[in-house]
Each structure stands twice: as structure tokens, then as C-alpha cells.
Amino acid sequence: MYIEQANLSKRLIRECYGPIVETVAGVLIRDGRLPLGLLIKNTKLSAREVKQALVVLIQHGVVTHAASKEGAGGRMVTYYSANTRVVLRQQRLGLYLALVEERMGKEGVAVFRTIMENGIMAIGTVKERLGSSEWSQAAQIKLDAATSKLVRERFIVAVAPGDTVTRIDKTMEAEAVELDKLAVLPTAKELLTIRRMLNDRAEQEYSNTTVVGIKRAAEEEADGHVSKVVVGPDGRTLVVANGANGADGINGSESQDTVDQTQCFRVYYDRLDVFLRNQQLVNYFADKYNAGAGAIVKAMLRITESRTKTCRDRRSEILSVAQVINQLPQDAPLADAVDTGSDMFFQDLAASATSGNDTAKGGGGNGALTPAKRTELAFALLEVVRADAAGIVVKVDDRGGGQYQLNFDRAASALRDQSLDTLVHEKFGSLHARIVRVLRDKQKLDEKSVATAAMMPIAACRERLHDLALAGFIDSYEIARTVDRNPSRMFYLWYINPQKQTRAAMRYIFKSMTNVFARLDKELAARAPLVAKTKRADVAADQSLLTDSEKNELAALSAAQTRLEVANVRLDGMLLAVHDISPEHASF
């Protein structure tokens, strides 16, 4: 835990939940696991306030609890611990809401927002809050469809009572249960076996694709067809959908799912990070090649989205070329994306893929492109992204024109390296960035070899190496030439330690975000009387009551606020690229 991370977390908690909750969370972040008594003592608040604050924090997943036996009497003491990872997500809420609105529509974002604001909530309660009982039937059906889509896509997940228990305590408890089965004390090997088994069990649970909290509600009619009332294509009228022909534009499976109204749900932030990561990946390819390459990768990621749970997944499912081409939107910018140069290779592939399929519904889309030409260009672009040096898109087989897979491990590394290289380039200069790339490529080198590879004078190279080491972006490794490890007779090799590099960048990011918040507070505080004046009823009704200088001040405040908030969002995007999307660091 960095002090900068702790400061930023406290600042975010104050903004979301207020000063009392901030005090309680701040003590937990600073002191670690604490029982209630110590928490009350350290916060110097009343017991009631501390308990209320803990309820809020547990409700929002910031704090978890665990009971353990203590003392000779074996009394149960509950310990509370804070999870700053959840707190830091608060910075991304705007992005999450935009993402949900884009995919789920207004109804979906209304449900999502209500659950997000309340931490954990049952769907029935969400509907009460939204007042959906007073809506029209069509609107209610749309709301139900959006809710079931949110659950099915895992944007919200069902909450079990054990979800608020600290994870490590659950693991220890499970281990204790296994150890109790043994007659004698376990050997090291047995203990390792038990831990591996528990780990595998946790992995299986993670890989479980069952969606909790949703059930199919089908009504069969006498003739065996399933019919149901669904919203028509115009979004307002209701039509009866016959199971034989379905309703136009409505997916039959969506209308069959019903969400359990009494089941509590919470927002699944880790799942939403997948979409943010995918967007960054699309931008990576679009910047490196062109919009067509970005469209291909976007299509591939779209197919994998449903099967990718969180950023922990290292590989995607295997995709066929046909799937990718079918997923491409009609307006994908393929026409000017790649010059195949009348390459027979791609023409033959396209011909075999589209044989007998010339009247496919994709015909005529994307300007004057025929389906065969479109397929040819898609093939060519797939090969271009596959040949990329980062190795993100991998061809696993040649069946059916080719089968591809996305390697998210390499994707996370590529995005992280790009982010850090840009940071070093902007902060220190192009020559420092060159040294970083040399070390990343060549692993451990002494300063002479670095100077030779980077083509710079050795004195300048030495200075730059020390600048980077001071900032934490590179590290040194000593090899002694003598037994007494005399420093003057040692080899010093420079290398890049990715974990240390990430930690250095994260410290900068956390501290900068805290500074931005502090500056925002200052800008608001400096104009607090003016802001209070604008909230007066008479001024709110008639803006002409403000003088010109006051209006200018308000405009300046708005501009400053926008600039600072955008800066924070960008910094958070960098944090995502550098740390959160890495499979090692992504949580469940």
C-alpha cells in the first residue's frame, strides 16, 4: 500500500460518502484489520457513528469482515478490513455509466445506477425506487428486458451473504476444514496439496458460467408453441410473439429470462473493466495501423466479450474467420484499410470462404464493396494484426480459413509498455525512452553496452541511467568480482523490473490524482460564496442577477473543474492500462 494510494482513497471516500465514513475508512486503511473496539478508539467517534459508517462501507464493498476465535474462551471477534481497490473504482463510475447506457439503453443505465448508488439492492427494490409500477406495460417490459440483460451479461451479479466476508479468511477457513479431516498434523507436502486443491476449487468456481439470479419463464400453449407478450419493433406497442416465428427484432431468449425479484445484486466492476480494456486495445491497433485494423480487432473482442469474465482471463476463446467477418458492422472502414496488391493468397481464401454465399445479407454494404472483396479485405487485415510484433492476435489453426485467439496477457503487457514508454518520453526525453527500450529488449546490460546499443556517449548514458533509476523505472544488479564485494570492483548491470516500474508509475499517478483533487477543492473553496449565491432560488430563476464579473468567475470555475476532472479521468485510464488490466493484478 502506498501512502499516495491511501491518501487518494480517503479523498474519494470523502467525496462519495462524507467525512465520518472517510474517518472510519481512513483508520482501516492506515491501520489494517481492526476489531470494532479498536476502530472506535482510533477514530474517536461514537460507537453508533462507527457502526453506521461500517454498514455503508460494507454495503458498498469497501470493507469486508471476518470473525475469528480469540483467547482461551474462544470468543468470536469480528475484524474489519478495507479494500482500496473498490474505492479507486469510484473514479471510473462515469465511464461505466456511459458504457452501460451504450449497451443497455436508458432503462439499463437507470437500473445500474440505482444499484451502484446503493451498493447492494434487490431488483424489486430497484423497481420501487424507479417507480416502475406507474409506468406503462411496454415500459415495464423494456425495464425487465434490460434488467435480465444486465444480469445475463454480468454487469450486475447476485450477492450471497458470504460475499462480504474477507477473502483470505474464507480461504483460511476452508483450509482449516480440510486440515480437520486429517488425523495428524499435516506434512508440508500435504499442506501444499490442500492449498492447491482449494486454489483449483476457487478457479473452478470462477470459471463457472452459471448466471445466478435469473431463470427462464416460458408458458407453453396447447399446440406446444410458446407465446408471450413482447415489445414490438416500434418500442411502444405490445405484440404476441409465437414461439414458431418469434417477434421481429427481439431475441427469443431475452424475453424468456426472468430475474429473481428478491435476489440482491451488486455492480460487477471487474467485468466492466474488460470493456474498457477492449476499447484501449482497439485504440492501440487503430493508432498503429488504421481504423480498419481497429474495426477487425473490435469485432473479435465483441465476440469474446460474453465468454470473458474479467481481466484475469489470459486467453480468449478461439474464433473462426467467418465469425469475425459476420460480426463486422456494415460500415466498417475496410475499403481503404489494406493494399492486398492483387495478392492471390487472399483472393483464393476469400473465394473459398464465400463460395455459394454471394447473396449473403452483407452484400452491397460499405460503399461499393462486394461480399467477396469485403471478405478478402477482412482476411488481409486479420493477417496484418496477427503479424503484429506484440503477438496479441494469434493464429491457432488453419481450419476453415483460419482460427484465431487473443492473448490478453500480451495485450496487457503491450498496453502497459506503451503507456510507460510514453510517460518516460514525455517526462525525461526521447533518449531516456530509447534506453528503456534497449533494456527491455536486451535484459541486463552494463552501461557501456547500453551506450553502444543506444548510440550515445557513455557519459550522457550514465547520467540518463541514473535519472531513470532515481525515478524507479530501471533497477541495477550487482555482480561481485572479488570475494569481499568491493564496490569499486563490481559489475553493475541495468535492467527493467516490470513490477518496480509499474509501482513507480502508480505512485506518480496516485499522487498526481490527489493533487488534482486538492486543487479542485481549492478552486471550489475560493469561489464558495459565489457558488452559494447561484443556488439561491432568486438567482437560480434569474441569471441576470449575477454581475458580469461573477459570470466570468463562474465560467472560469467551470473550465477549471472540467479540466481537472478530465485530467483525473485520463490519469485513471493510465492506471487501468498500467495495472488493473494485467491478469496478475486483476481481481475476481
Place this chain on the structure above:
Amino acid sequence: MAELEAKIYEHALKNSNGIDNDYLNDALPEHTLEDIVNGVNRLLQSGQLELLQVGRTILYRGVHRSEMERMSELTSDERLVYKHIENSGGEGIWVRTLKQKTNLLQGVITRCLKVLEQRALIKSVKSVKHPTRKLYMLINVDPSSDVTGGPWYTDQEMDSDFIDQLARQCYQFIYAHSFPRHNTKAVYSANHTGYPTSSQIKRFIHENRITNVDLSTANIEELLAMLVYDGKVERVAPVFDMGAGGGGRPDAASNPRTDWMYRALRVNVRDSPLTDIPCGRCPVFDRCSDSGAITPAKCEYFKKWLAF
């Protein structure tokens, strides 16, 4: 005997790599081995022949008259030092190494070097790899590129301007061949083989007389590696000959493509979120905190940035 010695001397001069007893036996069948060996010994004593050892083989090499005259003026220590310097060739030899090899005292070596320099037989050069060391080599020998640093060094200093200009020319050439001319937003397909190789870039530099300095392919590859590390260019794996034996496998017998190709990357102006705000370039970032003299609330850089 003089005639035999003259013949032996003539054979030794003809073969600059040295001759051995077997060669002389074959070349002079009319003389016995004993006579030949005696003749060799006399020539060795007079300094017209010198001994070489290659592995376990003893060879004799002829010493030219001019060299003999030079060496005759030198003492045995000076001759020893001279021989070691001569053997180092273009790499030169350091005083400490000389001391290790000759086992002479430091003062003796210093005196010998001074005499040899005065007689214009050796010279001292500085190495770019070890700037504090003085290397000695024969006066008529050109220092190797390891010592001078190659084409990138001028007067023992790295010529960064020259390197940058040359790199820029190479990058422009690579960029012009990396994207289709009719549409610069497009990219070539993965099978494209028209990206420039290091030999093509070398030819471009030579034909356009971009520089007078003689550059080898290895030098060009060093420059291209620098461009790769700058993130401007990437190396593309060579495409194997598709016509070689089917299956696209490389066949050493039929003109394999071993040159790496180089492709320019689109350089998009990208700024880091950290350096976009004043904190990223602040000289007192580490001393900034919530309280004290340096705080975000009092920060002048923030004030200017927000007013910009």
C-alpha cells in the same frame, strides 16, 4: 653455404605466413636436412629469419632488410617490446598488458616506448572504449574501428549530429516504402515483401551520396536498431521463398532471404496523462504535500495551467 642460406631466405620471404622444415625439405631436395637446419640457424642468428609458433608447429619467417636495419639499432628489450606491439596489429596494446607479456620492469618498458616513439616506429592512440588508456601500435598501422569507434566517432567523440541526420534520412526512406503511395492511410498486407532491407538502405545512402563516410552493412544495422529503439521503425521478419521446395520452408540452397525488413510506424502525437498536468513536469513534485510551503492549492504551475 651462402647459396643455401640465400635460397632459404628467398623462400621465407616469398611465404609471409612462414615456412617449416618440411616445406624446406621439399623445396630444396638437393640439400640434406642437416644442412638446411644449419642454414636456418645461421639465418636466425643474423636476424634474417625469425621464429614463429603456430599451435605446435614451428615456422620461420623472413625479415626484410629494412626491418633488419631498424631492428639492428634496437636493444633486445626494445626489440621485444616492438614485437609485441607489432603483433597487436590495429587493436593496439596497453602498457599494462605489455608488462604482463614481457615481464619487464615498468621503468624499462617506459624507456623502450620512449625510444621507439622517438625513432617513429610506434605511435600512441586513445581508445573510445577506454578513454583513460593509451594504446600503442606501429606507426604505419591504421587503428581498428574498435579503437576509433568506427564511423560514428570523430576525434574520439561520438558525432551525435551526424548520427541523427543519417537516421533521419534512413527513416524517411523507410517511411516512403512502408505505406501504399496511392493511399497513405492504408497498410500493406502481411505478405508484403517490399519493405526496405539494410542492404537496400545502404545502397540508397551510397547512391545518393548522403555521406562521404564509408558505412558497412553492420553500421547501417546499428543505425536501424537505434530507430527501432526510438519506436519509429519496427523490424519485420523476412518472408521465406515460397517457391523453394513447396510449403514455404527456407532452403539454404536456393537464395534464402536472411535480410530483415524495416517498416515505419505511424507516429501519432501522444501525450502522457501524467505530463499533461503540471505535476508531471514539476521540479518539486516530491516535496509537494497537503501542508507546508508547497501544496497543490498554492501551486503556481497549476494556476498558469488553468489560466492557459
